[in-house]
Amino acid sequence: MRYTVIDTLGREVGEGEERIRLDVEDGIALLTLCRPDKLNGWSWESTRQLGLLADRIRFDPDVRAVLLRAQGRAFCAGIDVTAPGGAITGDSAAGRARNYYEGIRWVHERFSVLARLPQPVVAAVQGYCLGFGFELALMADIRIAAADAVFALPEARLGVAVDAGGDLRIARDAGAGWAKFLALTGRRIDAATAERLGLVQLVVPPAGLDAEARALAAEIAANAPLAVQGIKRSIDAYADAALPAALDRVAMTAALTLTSEDAAEGYGAKAARRPPHFRGA
Secondary structure: OEEOOEOOOOOEOOOOOOOEEEEEEOOEEEEEEOOHHHOOOEOHHHHHHHHHHHHHHHOOOOOOEEEEEEOOOOOEOOEOOOOOOOOOOOOOHHHHHHHHHHHHHHHHHHHHHHHOOOOOEEEEEOOEEEOHHHHHHOOOOEEEEEOOOEEEOOHHHHOOOOOOOHHHHHHHHHOHHHHHHHHHHOOOEEHHHHHHOOOOOEEEOHHHHHHHHHHHHHHHHOOOHHHHHHHHHHHHHHHOOOHHHHHHHHHHHHHHHHOOHHHHHHHHHHHHOOOOOOOOO
16 A cells, blocks of 8 residues: 655645655565665655654554665665755754754654664665665664675865764764764765675565565564564563653754854865865864
């Protein structure tokens, strides 16, 4: 069954405006990033649609597991800088920072709807999984990667902080040292390295990714739902005990860096294909 996405005026989102598609088949909710021409680049609208669809999954008694996947050659290559409404404004530097802070907190709330679903979420990752894409994949309970997958948190190279808590989740799963190594350098790692660090549970050939991920989701969906959901809640309660307070610090740091001169320099340098010159301002 196909679910439709509703815009802010209560209208069905038209063709070409859909960022994420939701289908339910055999007890599995298929959440598909569906802008392959943009390498599934993330935007405020993507976040809004994710929250809406996750809410639908939460209350669907037919859904026993969720498969998060993407069309095309990339899972998600990060922020879509061409998306409308990407920049937040304000009447002053302080006002703009405050608005970014609230915006990032809103993103955290929408992402937490996915992360805190009662149903387990399996992510199937191929190609580029960068920035927000990597952070989105880390929201899943279990990750399967194609052998061609590439992971990175490149934000520091652009003059901004990691803003959706991906570095915190890496610290939880792989240790603080690896979180700092990846977030402070922006280096890319391959699927085999991600598996070695515990950030990915399985690596499979690209051609077999969808089948392997579906099989795993089906295996989970076949188990007793009360037991499955209870196990997920118990593990999350332990693993995420310190996460809420840390995410608020993430939102503040992201707001300050997104409104900095260094951020403007970082994005400008990337667009011009030149090295950035950061001043710490």
